[in-house]
Amino acid sequence: MNFFSLVITTLTVLVASILFDWWYFLKLRTKRLPPGPTPWPIVGTIPDLVKHGGTVGKLSQSLQAKYGKILTVWLGKKPMIFVNDPELAYDALVKQGAYFSNRVKLSSFRDITCGWRVLSTGEGPWTVALRKNIITHMLGPARLKAFKPLRDRAYEDIVNEVKSLAAAAEDGVAQVNLGAVVYGRVSRFVLGLTFGVELEENLMQEIIELSRERFLLAFKFSLGDYVSFMRIFELAKEFPDLNDSVLTSLCAEFLNAAVHSTSLTIDSTMTLVCEHPEVNEKLYREIEAVVGKRAVDESDLPQLPYLSAVIKESLRVKSPGPTTLTHATSELRKLGGYDIPTDAMVLFGLESFHYDPAHWPEPSVFNPERFLENDLDVLGKQTFNYLPFSAGRRACPGSQLAMLELSAAVARLVQNFEWQKVPNAKNTGIGTEFRARPRSV
Numbered sequence: 001m002n003f004f005s006l007v008i009t010t011l012t013v014l015v016a017s018i019l020f021d022w023w024y025f026l027k028l029r030t031k032r033l034p035p036g037p038t039p040w041p042i043v044g045t046i047p048d049l050v051k052h053g054g055t056v057g058k059l060s061q062s063l064q065a066k067y068g069k070i071l072t073v074w075l076g077k078k079p080m081i082f083v084n085d086p087e088l089a090y091d092a093l094v095k096q097g098a099y100f101s102n103r104v105k106l107s108s109f110r111d112i113t114c115g116w117r118v119l120s121t122g123e124g125p126w127t128v129a130l131r132k133n134i135i136t137h138m139l140g141p142a143r144l145k146a147f148k149p150l151r152d153r154a155y156e157d158i159v160n161e162v163k164s165l166a167a168a169a170e171d172g173v174a175q176v177n178l179g180a181v182v183y184g185r186v187s188r189f190v191l192g193l194t195f196g197v198e199l200e201e202n203l204m205q206e207i208i209e210l211s212r213e214r215f216l217l218a219f220k221f222s223l224g225d226y227v228s229f230m231r232i233f234e235l236a237k238e239f240p241d242l243n244d245s246v247l248t249s250l251c252a253e254f255l256n257a258a259v260h261s262t263s264l265t266i267d268s269t270m271t272l273v274c275e276h277p278e279v280n281e282k283l284y285r286e287i288e289a290v291v292g293k294r295a296v297d298e299s300d301l302p303q304l305p306y307l308s309a310v311i312k313e314s315l316r317v318k319s320p321g322p323t324t325l326t327h328a329t330s331e332l333r334k335l336g337g338y339d340i341p342t343d344a345m346v347l348f349g350l351e352s353f354h355y356d357p358a359h360w361p362e363p364s365v366f367n368p369e370r371f372l373e374n375d376l377d378v379l380g381k382q383t384f385n386y387l388p389f390s391a392g393r394r395a396c397p398g399s400q401l402a403m404l405e406l407s408a409a410v411a412r413l414v415q416n417f418e419w420q421k422v423p424n425a426k427n428t429g430i431g432t433e434f435r436a437r438p439r440s441v
């Protein structure tokens with residue numbers, strides 16, 4: 001092909017795809033979508049998103065005052081609908097759960113998930129089978145019990161790693177990136193759970209690094225998902241149903257889903273505990289009174305109500321994600337009187353539920369006492385105003401394991417050390433810098 005025909009072909013594809021996007025956009029605009037800012041041609045509301053630091057949760061919260069608790073923004077030609085009202089979320093995730101449980105097939109996820117074949121991006125019978133396998137086999141009560149010794153090792157290793165940093169420090173106080181320490185130890189436990197055997201240290205180290213790279217890749221933004229002509233830069237690939245690559249993707253997904261939010265939440269809980277010395281003191285006294293000097297065990301957790309309240313309040317104030325993953329409908333549905341087309345990405349605003357002043361007085365104040373007065377379930381059984389693990393058919397399958405790990409790890413950290421945040425320490429993405437002085441246990 002000579003240069004001239006190449007230019008003509010490229011321009012034709014460009015104009016055709018712009019016209020296609022325009023037609024697609026106008027077709028969707030005939031629906032009665034939830035309100036929102038008027039989108040720009042081609043790019044939609046992407047400029048507003050950029051103004052909000054690229055964070056969809058922040059964009060939706062700032063638009064909520066003007067447009068209400070269900071609203072639409074446009075990522076190029078694609079509508080993204082935010083549901084920030086707990087009652088509408090209950091309608092979608094429970095009453096209409098069978099229709100709101102699909103996922104949007106974003107091309108940014110295609111390669112990393114071997115053609116969307118992992119649990120969090122899949123839908124239909126394949127996903128139902130995967131979820132059943134995870135819930136009944138990988139994370140069923142018998143397996144959680146069988147793998148308790150590995151979890152105990154992880155808690156012990158976290159404490160020992162911080163103790164050895166303290167022993168090596170001149171003033172006897174460890175300076176530690178807690179998120180990084182927890183990430184490494186929880187990953188080793190989850191690898192044991194995934195493969196059913198303990199792997200060699202070198203191999204574990206290699207898998208942990210590779211899976212972290214994969215995790216970061218999954219956040220790659222692909223313009224082709226939203227503006228069709230950008231697709232010409234992406235190559236189509238075929239993926240088989242189940243082979244080594246699909247299995248690797250499934251293991252990487254499990255490892256990332258299980259480790260990242262858990263280590264992030266342990267880090268943010270300890271940050272909140274450091275910022276509230278009265279909470280730290282009360283927590284330490286509860287552990288001392290119930291457990292004494294021996295190491296806290298998971299079997300002690302039901303006797304530690306204040307610890308449970310601290311973890312739940314931390315998940316309310318600092319949910320690892322401000323929204324659920326994107327949901328999609330399997331057919332055109334109605335929600336709050338609006339149309340929800342199959343092309344829309346639907347996000348449920350967990351942070352909005354958790355910060356609703358009508359339900360939570362002084363919502364930005366960290367106050368574990370709220371959960372002592374009213375011990376709410378984490379899967380929305382009593383109210384959708386508290387939903388850290390989402391609810392319904394796509395709710396987090398790891399909530400039970402996560403609550404065990406969060407509670408036991410935080411209890412051991414408070415039991416063994418006096419914690420302080422390093423002044424002006426910021427979360428570096430993986431964790432926050434703390435100073436930890438071993439208590440004389």
Ligand code: HEM
Pocket residue numbers: 119120121131139254257258259261262265319320321323324325326327388389390391393394395396397398399401402
């Ligand atoms: C603090 C800890 C955790 C939090 C706050 C959390 C929260 C969530 C949320 C909000 C979702 C999205 C649900 C939706 O889209 O409606 C999710 C999905 C998921 N989580 Fe978790 N999670 C945590 C830990 C875990 C653990 C320990 C595991 C595995 C052992 C896990 C595995 C998954 C998987 C596989 C999905 C995708 C489910 C699907 O698409 O059907 N998570 N999680």
